[in-house]
Amino acid sequence: MTRVLAAEATWTGARFERGVRITLGDDGRIAAVGREAVADEVRLDGRALLPGFVNAHSHAFQRGLRGKGEHFPAGAGSFWTWREAMYALVAELDAERMYELVLAAYREMLAAGITTVGEFHYLHHGPPADADAAGEGDFALDDVVLRAAKDAGIRLVLLQAYYAQGGIGKPLSAAQRRFRTASPEVYWRQFDRLAERLDPATQTLGCVVHSVRAATPDELAAVASEARRRGLVLHMHLEEQRLELEDCRAAYGRGPTELALERGAVDERFTSVHATHTSRAAAERLFSAGATVCICPTTEANLGDGIAALHEFDDVAGGAARLALGTDSNARISMLEELRWLEYVQRLARERRGVLRAAESEAGDVAGRLLAIATAGGARALGVAAGILAPGSLADFVSVDLTAPALAGVDVDDLAAALAFGCGDEVLVETHVGGRRVAGGARLENAGAVAR
């Protein structure tokens, strides 16, 4: 059952182009991309095709905090008080509630055109009673994430988190005990158990060390070394809050990014999540090692983290840096909003336009780079063959309604910029994962059925 999709405009990696045909194979991948018209092609007039967004950093269960933690009596409002509210949510979460929240978050993601989620997963164990029953914890919530992703229909990279201490040199608190991985050995044993439970068509595993707060330098080195041996991506929260840098310097005489670099964690499969307060020197080392930086604009804004000095990093300003985007706390789920505010926050802070220009674009294209960051950038960070419409890539894509009011009168040449800066998620009308429709209207499927 091969289908050839001839949309009015198709994303070719850096821009939308007319006259492109995408051939879907029957293996959930793209079989071919070309320009030849085919007799029984499915014409999608008034539609553009974009690779599905790749959400490189999510804590799906935090969807349960939406609308909460937004009161600030006596001016108190910090990342750390927010974390207390999050821990209160954790305390009341059982497997059933966890499933509901993760499913709801993933369905919202699909409706917003996100086809792959990197779930940075550290809430491993059921409520205290269950968790304490086994000495190592029950890891019951790992399976919940797999099940919810499968039921939603989203592609999942389960970024399984190592979490062994409650702060540098501190034991786990009561809430944090549900996050625990007692040792690298316990961690990898569960990792191998999970590998056998994945849906082979849509699920893979990646590796996480939660932060320099949650693991010792030796544990970080041990997990990173094994991750590299296995060829896995490795993600880590790094330098989101200034306090983390201060604590790390006080304990180890260096900042978190330097520590990760020295302990061998950083290569082209490494992703630093946030990097809000990363110095120019440390950032240049990250980028030159081929690592990705994942920015989470709405969450970092909500939490008052601060503004990364992206314009100072030559690799970023020159367009060569590897960036990705995440919806993180899922207080709001919209990759279009994330990607425009990645650029907008820089414009506001630097008082100039066009900060994140694409390296290869003589015309100084920004929107194309933002869309590439939200698709191919995330796919690279997660190690999945998605984020691009190319032969052999996964057939994960979203259909853009060119007749939507927000896009009326917009030419294909301006489509990337209009989409990036001018649209809400209502223009994303149909989402496919592995060639299968998982959200939105059924025009494409119907068209396919008629054509066959």
Added chain:
Amino acid sequence: MTRVLAAEATWTGARFERGVRITLGDDGRIAAVGREAVADEVRLDGRALLPGFVNAHSHAFQRGLRGKGEHFPAGAGSFWTWREAMYALVAELDAERMYELVLAAYREMLAAGITTVGEFHYLHHGPPADADAAGEGDFALDDVVLRAAKDAGIRLVLLQAYYAQGGIGKPLSAAQRRFRTASPEVYWRQFDRLAERLDPATQTLGCVVHSVRAATPDELAAVASEARRRGLVLHMHLEEQRLELEDCRAAYGRGPTELALERGAVDERFTSVHATHTSRAAAERLFSAGATVCICPTTEANLGDGIAALHEFDDVAGGAARLALGTDSNARISMLEELRWLEYVQRLARERRGVLRAAESEAGDVAGRLLAIATAGGARALGVAAGILAPGSLADFVSVDLTAPALAGVDVDDLAAALAFGCGDEVLVETHVGGRRVAGGARLENAGAVAR
């Protein structure tokens, strides 16, 4: 035909509450607000009612720039190069194209829950041939705005702009000649002409001096004096770009806000649009005179204007300041996105949460204040009896779908925060202006029909 609306939750000025009934009169206004159940009330389960958003600053025709002006070759990208692109759009606009763009912008606004627009209108004249025919210009595009607003169904405050020079001490450029008002006399003559062409149910007039660039201090004083005599609101672009402050200081020995204050423009009917680079001292004088500051977050971000030091202004930080919001360039039309980024930009720049707390809220409510700014704040800036669901107010409101995925599981107590920080416009499903449905589904009307 009186209708009583009993929604699951209703906005009462600072929060959503259960059990509130809104009685719609047959004059397009709200007749009563109470808590008594009525026999034939229209029950709106799964719905909340919010006053329509009031967009206090719009240049509707700039909708034609969506997707344009977003390339930055050789790093060139400033407000002033964007203005060149805008002038290029102006050069090709005739009345027909102007009508299409304004109509499209206003329809998008209604779909985004905006029921009143303050159109800061300076593109008065048709293309050069027409404009030059009459010595004063033809003011043909003023009528186009009135017609497009009426056809869209949105409430309009036409903020008619005075624009007499092309920069301090400079003649109008070719593009700017279509903006011109040759003198205060010509300006008021056209103003009076417009007053007779308004739709009395949905249209009013307000007064604008475009900026200190576009009028001399004497002209500013003359227009402001007559506006005050007539009891009109007066809006002015102030201190969006640093260059404006520099030029004004060089010419007049004081900044734009000081000049407006000294020339008698500022009272409780005055709105300073942007105030991005306004000093603490000038801002305190603005606020203590009762003026409003209108922030336009997405446009200011797009243009790289900079970040207003709102946290430094005691009146803002204390919650007493009058603020409003505008979609300005209409590159994107979403008041939900505008209102959350009003707060988010402050959080990022100050590295703390909860910057714009409500004065009256001991609990430190932020979302309630943001929603009030986007409704009542705008209404005050425009001088319309809207933005609040109270007896005698205009029956301009929007219906929130509480069953939308983004609001699933959210309690009424958390609704304001979930809406402000967690939702896109897709949760706003029905928009009414003057009691008449102008956008979205027809559930409310149908319910009314069934109940009668």
